[in-house]
Amino acid sequence: MTNKLQFKVDLIRGPIFQSLLFFAIPLFFSNVFQQLYNTVDTMIVGHVLGDLSLAAIGSCAAIYDLLIGFALGIGNGLAIVTARSYGAQDEELLKKSVAASIVIGLVTSLVLTVGAEIILMPLLKMLDTPPEILAEAFSYISIITRFTLVMFAYNLCAGLLRAIGNSFMPLIFLILSSCLNIGLDIFFIAQLNMGVGGAAIATVIAQGISVALCLIYILKKTPALIPQSRHFKIGREIYAEMVGQGLSMGFMGSIVAAGSVVLQYGINNLGTLIIAGHTAARKLFMFFNMPFSAMAMAISTFVSQNRGADQRGRILKAMRCAVIYDFVMAALVTVILGLFAKDLVQLISGSQEAVVLNNGAMYLQVVGPFYAVLGVLLETRFALQGLGAKMIPLVSSVIELAGKVVFAFLFIPKFAYLAVIFCEPVIWCLMTAQLIYAFVTHPYIHWLAPKLKTS
Known part of the structure; x- marks a missing residue:
């Protein structure tokens, strides 16, 4: 390819673990600042407005995760095709994939926005959101959903940059907009007394800044990602591939989040103080999950590029490195949470x-050791997606949804919050077993194929 990329990590030829780590580090810090959007909202709301307002944000957190999961999933799914074409050094296909991503993204965002307007309030009521926080919960999440396009646009732009090996610049843009988000949170909530709606407005504005900065950088520095008018011509093959890959990851993310919505139903029946405690714990859970999700995202791009370059050996070595990384990081996180969780x-x-x-x-102390399982789960699922598998990751999401339904309706009424704590670790173990088997028997990997034939 003729374009000159800055801050690019060579995932096709570079040292495997070093390349993964250098690519994952900006992703980790991107995740940190992405979480700041929500965590700063939570901290300021909790400190300034109190437990009821904190519970209001927490009661609609699962709906927010549903939107984020779908938007992030589609963005990453579309970027997988771009990464594969980059690995194959096919610049024409790369530009067509970017054009298709834009079209699919616009249509998807419009559908999500309209759908949210129709079902949002009925969904909050269906989840048994306590009446005393229902209005606040709706005022927060309704603002977020009306700007789904902004959320999707950033995830797509960042995903496309990562697809060509640049995970650094999305981090820079996110740092700038996160700092803006903190300032706007303080101004809107503490100074203008806008309540939880002010937190939502701050989030939308900050995300919009991220989008603008990403677009400016792409236009000036990455010509490989700028399609021409001919690239927007709809071709059945590439659109079928991208819609399938994008919707597969989008539905995977939304099914996972739908399970969280069901689980939230069970939590909402335990009282506002339980909701507030779980909300704070989940924010911390997401922070400590970031080293694992960053490596999983790095694995996705690594596998996609090396699949395009037909380098199976590098993929297998990368997966081994990632598993070792998971267990080391999980041990560290477990120690930290064991000592400081309540603080x-x-x-x-x-x-x-x-x-x-x-x-x-x-919640945090029980979940801590299971980060090792979650890390393997995420990396295996993302690796399968990087290989082009569409249905297998969806199956794992269905397992998660089914498990959360069982816990929400059978175990939470009997064991209360204790069932909430053990719900996800149990489900992660089942999902990981299914995904590992699917990976080692994948036609491109076929680790177990000789053994299965002779057994």
């Missing part, structure tokens, strides 16, 4: 209530 919950929530602090801390 961290208090820092995030601003609460002095024992119910909030004790339940939030217990």
Whole structure:
């Protein structure tokens, strides 16, 4: 290819673990600042507005995750095709994939926005959102959903840059917009008394800045990602591939989030203080999950590019490195949470209530060791997607959804918050077993193929 990329990591020829790590580090910090959008909202709302407003944001967190999961999933799914064409050094196909991504993204965002306007309030009521926080919850999430396009546009732009090996510049743009988000949160909530709606407006504005900065950089520095008018001509083959890959990852993300919506239904029946404690704990859970999700995203691009370059050996070595990384990081996280979980919950929530602090801390301390399982789960699923598998990751998401339905309707009514704590670790173990088997028997990998034939 003729374009000159800056801040690019060579995932096709470079040292495997070093390349993965250098590519994952900006992704990790991108995840950190992405979480700041929500965590700063939570901290300021909890400290300034109190436990009820914190519970209002928490009660609609699963719906927010549903939108994020679908938008992020489609963006990453579309970028996989771009990464594969980049690995194959096919610049024409790369530009066509970018054009198709834009078209698919616009249509998807419009459908999500209209759909959210119709079902949002009925969904909050269906989830048994406590009446005393229903209005606040709706005021927050309705603003977010009306700007789904902004959310999707950033995820797509960042995904396309990562597809060609540049995970650094999306981080820079995200840092700038996250700092803006913090300032706007303080101004809108603490100074203008706009309540939880001010937190949502701050998030949308900050995300919009990220999109603008990404687009400017792409236009000036990455000509390989700028399609011409001929590239927008709809071709059945590439659109079928990209719609299939994008919707597969989008539905995977939304099915996972739908499971969280079901689980939230069970949590909402446990009272506002339990909701507040769980909200703070989940924010911390997402922070400590970032080293694992960053490596999984790096694996996705690594596998996509090396699949395009037909380098199976590099893929297998990368997966081994990633598993070792998972267990080392999980041990570190477990120690930190064992020592400081309650202090961290208090820092995030601003609460002095024992119910909030004790339940939030217990959740984190139980989940800690299972980060190793979650890391393997994420990396295996993303690797399968990088190989072009569409249905297998969806099956794992269905397992997660089914498991959360069982816990929400059978175990939470009987064991209360204890069932919430153990719900995901149990499900992760089942999902990981299914995904590992699918990976090692994949036609391109076929680790077990000789053994299966002779057994």
